[in-house]
Amino acid sequence: MYAEHASTGWRLGSVALRYRQPSAGRGDWSRGGWAKVAGRFRSMLQSVGAAEDVPRGHGPVARSTRLARLEAVLFLSGGPQGSRKLAELACLEDGTRARTLVGALNRLYDTQGSAFRVEEVAGGFQLMTRPKFAPWLRRLHNATVEVRLSAPTMETLAVVAYRQPVLRAEIEAVRGVQCGEILRQLIERDLVRIAGRSEELGRPFLYGTTKQFLQ
CATH class of the missing domain: 1.10.10.10 (Winged helix-like DNA-binding domain superfamily/Winged helix DNA-binding domain)
Structure with a gap:
């Protein structure tokens, strides 16, 4: 009984055997025959390299x-x-x-x-x-407390998310109130970050959302 996955050497050797022809002498092996073997070897090596990404072995936990x-x-x-x-x-x-x-x-x-x-x-x-395991995992970790944001904080965060990169003055113009303290809290919670500086006079900060916000 042959193994399901033969070794690379055996596979390459079998190619050479398939191309072997009856010959009276060493000089009868044509250049065309060698070219065929070389081409087949290259194809075989390429297929072996590509196969490294395919899960190998037996059973449900096979990994390349x-x-x-x-x-x-x-x-x-x-x-x-x-x-x-x-x-x-x-x-x-x-x-x-x-x-x-x-x-x-x-x-x-x-x-x-x-x-x-x-x-x-x-x-x-x-x-x-x-997601279907979330309820069980929450029980396992004693119901992780979710961060709750106030309505003004949510409004400020929404403005930043939709208009980023955005100036503090632009956020306050939309909301109609001062937002400095709220922005500071959002930065501490890793929901908002300083995304750069504006080219305007004084080069004020530009604000944007973080990867944590997207999660």
Whole structure:
């Protein structure tokens, strides 16, 4: 009984055997025959390289090396990571490869009925639990207290979110009241950040939302 996945050496050797022809002498092997073998070798090597991204082995927990590295990076990341950053941390070729593997990982999770899924959040990717497990997880962690914002704070945050990057003067013009203290509170809660400076006289601060706000 042959193994389901033959070794690369065996596979390449079998190609050479398939191209072997009866020969009276060493000189009868044509250049065309060698070209065919070389071309087939190149195709085989390319297919072996591409197969590294396909889960191997038996059972529902099969992982390729690259997929396992990406999964480990996502598991240990404290927040969303962009595709280029994921590629750098998981030793992948580029961000495109990272995105491709994120899709493969999600398909694997779906097939296994996993509690996890990689979601695109704030321009990056983050490993998260599925929403249907939220009620149980809240009980497990003693009902994590949600942050409640007052109506004026919510209004200020909404103006920043829709008009960012926005000046404090523009926020106050929309709301009709002073917003300095509210902006300070929103910055402390990591919902609003200073996004830069305006080119206007005095170069006042511009405000925008944070990744925490998008989560």
